[in-house]
Amino acid sequence: MAKLDGAKVVVIGGASGVGFAVAAAAMEAGAEVFVGSSQAPRIEAAAEKLGQIANGKGAKGRTVDVKDEASVAGFFEAAGPFDHLVFTAGDWGHMFGPTRDLDVEASKARMEVRFWGAARAAKHATRQIAKDGSITLTGGMLAHRPMPGMPLVTASANTTEGLALGLARDLAPIRVNAVCLGLIISEQVQTMGEATIKGFTANLPLPRGGTVEEAAEAYLYLMRATYVTGQVVRVDGGGSLV
């Protein structure tokens, strides 16, 4: 299996949750990491914590607002040449509610980080990424398991997977894939409370939320899997079966 020794991994969304766990796992596998997110104190704290994991070497952080193309361009210029991009940036605004009451303009804004942010990142990553490198985007299980009151969340999650597939053709031989997450117990998800989490996960074949470390495994696999492109790897406790 390809190792990550000496590889450089960029994680946008690396300040917390799944992105932080991916950065930590990549460092443990021997990679140098460059993490980005929009809030300076959060990304600085994350870079410092990552540095401790690897005895102080190989972790750098920089702010980037993926809603702003100039910011994304500056981020990749600062990152310099690298091998793998992981994109886990996401905001937590809502697109929920009955279709007849849809606020279309507000819903459009909800695509700025997760979809357009990913597109901006892919565009500017191409200036620095290795030809045998990879890009991994992040989607969610609502793409495949729609629920009442959330049609736009399902549509939005599908755009991420669609973008990964389209990029895999357009950017080849750079590999592009997506990870589709079920409920993963990041700090953000913990704020939903135990009862809500249980409600979403009790009927799964694996009846619990996933850990951020379990989610990170999929990203590590996709970085190392040199014959895999245009795929969506689900980390959902078997949620797509029920």
Ligand SMILES: NC(=O)c1ccc[n+]([C@@H]2O[C@H](COP(=O)([O-])OP(=O)(O)OC[C@H]3O[C@@H](n4cnc5c(N)ncnc54)[C@H](OP(=O)(O)O)[C@@H]3O)[C@@H](O)[C@H]2O)c1
């Ligand atoms: N956890 C789950 O159950 C789950 C399920 C399905 C899909 N997902 C998706 O997986 C991704 C990671 O989830 P998570 O639970 O790890 O969430 P998280 O901890 O909130 O991570 C999201 C990261 O994105 C960064 N971010 C937000 N806005 C940004 C912007 N404009 N520019 C750059 N970075 C920005 C945040 O840092 P700053 O605040 O510093 O910007 C944060 O580090 C999200 O996209 C989420 O939608 C998660």
